[in-house]
Each structure stands twice: as C-alpha cells, then as structure tokens.
Amino acid sequence: MDIFLQQLVNGLTLGSIYALVALGYTMVYGIMELINFAHGEVVMVGALVALTVIQALSSQGCPVPLAVLAGVLAAMAICMVLGLMIERVAYRPLRRAPKLAPLITAIGLSIVLQQLAALIWGRGYLSFPAVLPPVSMAWGGVIITAIQGVIVVLAGLIMAGLLVLVQKTALGRAMRATAQNPAVAQLMGVNTDRVIALTFVLGSALAAVAGVMVVAYYNVGHYTMGFMLGLKAFTAAVLGGIGNLPGAMLGGLLLGVVEALGAGYIGDLTGGFFGSNYKDVFAFMVLIGVLVFHPNGLLGSRAQEKV
Amino acid sequence: MGRVRVLGLAAAAALLLALPFITDAALGHGWVRILDFALLYVLLALGLNIVVGYAGLLDLGYVAFFAVGAYCYGLLASPHFDMHWPLWVLLPMGAMLAASFGVLLGTPTLGLRGDYLAIVTLGFGEIIRIFLNNLNTPVNITNGPQGVNLIDPLRIGPWSLGQVHHLAGFDIPIVVNIYFLFLLGVLFAMLLSYRLEHSRIGRAWAAIREDEIAAASMGLHTRNLKLLAFAMGASFGGLSGGLFAGFQGFVSPESFTLQESVMILCMVVLGGMGNIAGVVLGAVLLSVLPEALRAAGSLQQDLLGRVWVDPSNLRMLLFGLALVLMMLLRPEGLLPARARQRELHG
Numbered sequence: 239m240d241i242f243l244q245q246l247v248n249g250l251t252l253g254s255i256y257a258l259v260a261l262g263y264t265m266v267y268g269i270m271e272l273i274n275f276a277h278g279e280v281v282m283v284g285a286l287v288a289l290t291v292i293q294a295l296s297s298q299g300c301p302v303p304l305a306v307l308a309g310v311l312a313a314m315a316i317c318m319v320l321g322l323m324i325e326r327v328a329y330r331p332l333r334r335a336p337k338l339a340p341l342i343t344a345i346g347l348s349i350v351l352q353q354l355a356a357l358i359w360g361r362g363y364l365s366f367p368a369v370l371p372p373v374s375m376a377w378g379g380v381i382i383t384a385i386q387g388v389i390v391v392l393a394g395l396i397m398a399g400l401l402v403l404v405q406k407t408a409l410g411r412a413m414r415a416t417a418q419n420p421a422v423a424q425l426m427g428v429n430t431d432r433v434i435a436l437t438f439v440l441g442s443a444l445a446a447v448a449g450v451m452v453v454a455y456y457n458v459g460h461y462t463m464g465f466m467l468g469l470k471a472f473t474a475a476v477l478g479g480i481g482n483l484p485g486a487m488l489g490g491l492l493l494g495v496v497e498a499l500g501a502g503y504i505g506d507l508t509g510g511f512f513g514s515n516y517k518d519v520f521a522f523m524v525l526i527g528v529l530v531f532h533p534n535g536l537l538g539s540r541a542q543e544k545v
Numbered sequence: 546m547g548r549v550r551v552l553g554l555a556a557a558a559a560l561l562l563a564l565p566f567i568t569d570a571a572l573g574h575g576w577v578r579i580l581d582f583a584l585l586y587v588l589l590a591l592g593l594n595i596v597v598g599y600a601g602l603l604d605l606g607y608v609a610f611f612a613v614g615a616y617c618y619g620l621l622a623s624p625h626f627d628m629h630w631p632l633w634v635l636l637p638m639g640a641m642l643a644a645s646f647g648v649l650l651g652t653p654t655l656g657l658r659g660d661y662l663a664i665v666t667l668g669f670g671e672i673i674r675i676f677l678n679n680l681n682t683p684v685n686i687t688n689g690p691q692g693v694n695l696i697d698p699l700r701i702g703p704w705s706l707g708q709v710h711h712l713a714g715f716d717i718p719i720v721v722n723i724y725f726l727f728l729l730g731v732l733f734a735m736l737l738s739y740r741l742e743h744s745r746i747g748r749a750w751a752a753i754r755e756d757e758i759a760a761a762s763m764g765l766h767t768r769n770l771k772l773l774a775f776a777m778g779a780s781f782g783g784l785s786g787g788l789f790a791g792f793q794g795f796v797s798p799e800s801f802t803l804q805e806s807v808m809i810l811c812m813v814v815l816g817g818m819g820n821i822a823g824v825v826l827g828a829v830l831l832s833v834l835p836e837a838l839r840a841a842g843s844l845q846q847d848l849l850g851r852v853w854v855d856p857s858n859l860r861m862l863l864f865g866l867a868l869v870l871m872m873l874l875r876p877e878g879l880l881p882a883r884a885r886q887r888e889l890h891g
Binding site for chain 1: 601603605653654657660661663664665667668669671672675676678679803807810814854855858861862864865866867868869872873876
C-alpha cells in the first residue's frame, strides 16, 4: 500500500508538469486546430535557460530564492519571445495552406531549436544545482519532498489562474470566440491575429515554468529533453480531450499517475519479463488507446468534422 | 519511343553503370559507399512517398519498418541465433513482416485525422525502438543496445557480395557489388511506383489525398485503400532494412531514431511529394550533401581558426532550416508532381 501511495505522489508530481505543458498544446489546438510540434522544444529552452541563470547567479553568491526567481523570469521571457517567433515563422504564413505544411515547418523548427540548444549548451547532460533543501515530509511510509510539494501547489495555482483568465477576462473571451469561429470573431471586432499570437505566448510561458520544474525535479537538463516530454504532454492533452483546458489538466495528472504506477508495477505484473525501462511505452499505449476508442478524450466535446 | 528518348535512356544507363567505377577510381571506396547509402535512402524515400506523396498520410515513424526489416535479416542470418537463412527468403520475409506491421499499426489508426496520425506513427516508431533496446532480458531476443553483430554478408546463390571479385582482369570491390544490387532494388521500386501511380489504385489514392469525403462518396473503400498504401510503403522499408543489415554487417537500435524518420520525410518533401524523379533527387541530395558537410569542420578550422559549429550539428541545423524554408517558399518541392504544382500555384 505504501508503494502504491508513494507512486501516486510521484505520479501526481510528474502529472502536474505534464498538465502545464499539455495546456500549451491544447490552447493552440483549440484555436487553430494545429498541433504545435515545436512546443516540447520551448519547454527544453525554458529549462536550460533557467538552469544557466540559476547556476550563474548562485555561484555569484546570490541568495537562492532570488536566483530561482530570476531564473524562472528569464526562462519565461525568452520562451514567450520564442513562442511569438514560432507563430510568426511557422504558422502565420501558412494559415491557409494544406495542413501538412505547418506541421512540417513545426518539425523543422523543432529540429533547429534542438540543434541550436546543442550548440549553446553542448551535447552533454547538464546538472542542476540542488537549490531547494532536500527537506521531505514522511507521512506514514510515504515521503513527499519539498520540491514535489512546490511543483504540485505551484502548478495548481497557475492552472487556476489560467482558468480565470480564460473564463473571466476580455482576452479570455476573445480567445474563446476565436476558437469557436475565427471569421465571426473578427467581424465582432476581435483582433484574431493578436489573439492567436497571445495564445502562443501564454502557452510558452507555461512551458517555461514546466521546464524549470523538470530540471528542478530531476536535477538534470539535456538538449533533447523536450522531445519525450512534449510527446507525453500531447498525449495528456489528447487523453483529456484536445482543445479543452480542464481536460488537459486532468489528462496530465492521469497520465503521470498511470506512468508512475505502471513503472512501479509492470515488473510484478509480467513476472519480471518487462521492467520499468518500458515506462515510456505507457504514454504511447494510452495515446493509441484513446485515439482508437474515444478520440474525443475524457472531457472533449464531440468534434464535428468540417467539410 | 522517339529516338531522342532511346538515346537518353541509353546514356543514363551507361552513366549509372559506369558511376561506381568512376567514383571508385577518382574518390576511393568511401565515396562508393556513400553512393550505396544514397541508393538505400532512395529506396526508403520511394516507400515513404507511397504513403505521404500518393495517399497523403503523414507517417513520422517510417523508420520502424526499416528497423523491422533490418532486425528480421539480422536475427535470422547471424550467429546470434545461429541461423543463416538465405537472402531470397529473408528479403521478401522482411518486406512482408514490415507490411504486416504496417497493417497492424494502420488498422486502428487510419481513421484518424492527419495530424493525429502523424503523432501516433511517431509514437509507434518510438515504441519499436524501445522494444529493440530492451528485449534482451530476461530472454535475449534483440541483444539490446549492443545490437546484432556479425550478420552474414549479402549473398546471391554462390556469389557472395561481401568479397572482391575478379572479372576479366578487373577487381570489383565489395562496395561496387552492393551498388549494383541496390541499383537493381531502386529500379524495381521506381518501376513499381510508376505503375502504381498510374493504376486504378494510384488514382484512388490521389482522390483520397485530395478529398477523402468526396472519394468515399464516389464509392472508394477509403480505409482499405489507405491500409494498402501503408502496407506497400512499409514493405519498401522492410526490404531496404534487410539490404541495410546485410550491407552493414550489424544493426543496433541507434540506427532507427526519429531523426532518421524525419530525414526520410525531408527527402520526400524537399524533392517533391508524389513525383518519383523529385523523390529520387531529394534522397540523393540529402544523403550526399551531409557527407560533403563533413568537410565543413576542417574548412572552419582553416578559415576561422577553430571549429565553431560541429559538422553533425550543422547538418541537422541545415535540415531543419531547409524544411522550414521549403514549406514557406516552395511547398511543392524541387521537382514537384504536376498536380501539386497546379494546386499550389493556381
């Protein structure tokens, strides 16, 4: 039972990160019906920027909380610019092109970002200074570390904030209108170009925070880290129902839990034939399963194919 | 056939026959090897072209079929299981196995819309790689990350392609043997692609690619046709996988990453989706150019005093940029299919 609860805690932590990244996919998809293939690389850039800034500042003797804050802000700023650029370069010129075209430019951009990161940060693994004291709270046999607590709480706050933004503010209303029908939204005076650009910026800011969480959790960063993370977050978005914000949050948490429990129990379930090195397979199995049996996801509304 | 056309074909044939010998004499074995790989990539690109160019289905995990063919050959013709099956069994078997994997993947997923399909195929490619990497315990099937070694060289009857032959006073090196085998494969694949494109099936694929709903309402069984495209494309991948394993002498999961899938896709897209000549051009360009870029390291050393950009980084960087720029500036590719050019430039 303790193992179960422990894996549940680990899964929820991982799931919160997936959820933040998944929100970026789902917002863009909701508005443009496109998968932003370069989103995972934005997470990677955010992670590595924060890692560098925090390392540099703390080696200068800057107090830890200040260094972390500066790192997060720097990562967010750079990722927001990056998101804006991605939209300008890969999506805006191709809005009326066949769907294959933006998908391919996005793949191209994600390769470019990865290689640029390899040039800037090198091909090796970068270790992240353990900034948070390794405090943990034992609760029965379950151990919750400080960093896990921070990740879950912070992710929850950000998601709540996003929901308020989308439901209550003028920008949120404009976003929802654009998602429903861009042409009509434009007729109603919504500057849809601006709304789409802001959606990318917002998603990228979330991605930056998620990136910082990943390096802080695993204490390591690498220029290819965005790929698998992006794929899993996309899976989470599909699982929850793509285009649906609460869906992405739910999907992220569920996927994290499934993965953690799966990795924890697969050895016992298969008599040791498969080990936890198969944990990355779960996400794909979930993805294929959802797409085949319930392509609208858990909370997604029934999408009507436009003719 | 007009006289000019006959002459042109004869000249092309003569050039293709002489090319490896000229290259060998002028640049050495290394460059003939590069030609061999270029032919292998042409074969792969032609296979992916059936899926992406003809049927309009974006497959981002194509390298998985290549892996299936390669491991099929590698496992059944090496000391790993101590089995040494002949080429004429293993190559068709690899192609068929890959095709059945294509059907296996396609059956549940081909109903999905384009971008979903892309992600699912990408996931499939990764799953295959994870399994190849990890199926060494508790029962050693794939030998894990080390891969399968000492694979039997390609052999046609009593004629091993893995050794130097003497013919009329000439030495024919291994890489040249391989060149001719691969050339044969490529010509066969080109002929097959050409016939397919202009067949009933090819026209049906074009209809599905342009408008699936209209195609279905004309009475086409779109799902079966898409499955057929998937299986056909996969079988090309399986075939080239077998050739690759026999040529290389060893296979490991590292050869079958997403980067390879993306590179093959680049070849198809840059060359011109749906056009055989374009795809061949794209594959040859993208497999030969990176080799030329290898010289970029020493060139930087000479000109700038140090290596600023690692050549392998530079290669992928240029690939990425090429994909983006191509889609923005010339989305139909270098040598576009006629229909596609009309569509994009009214």
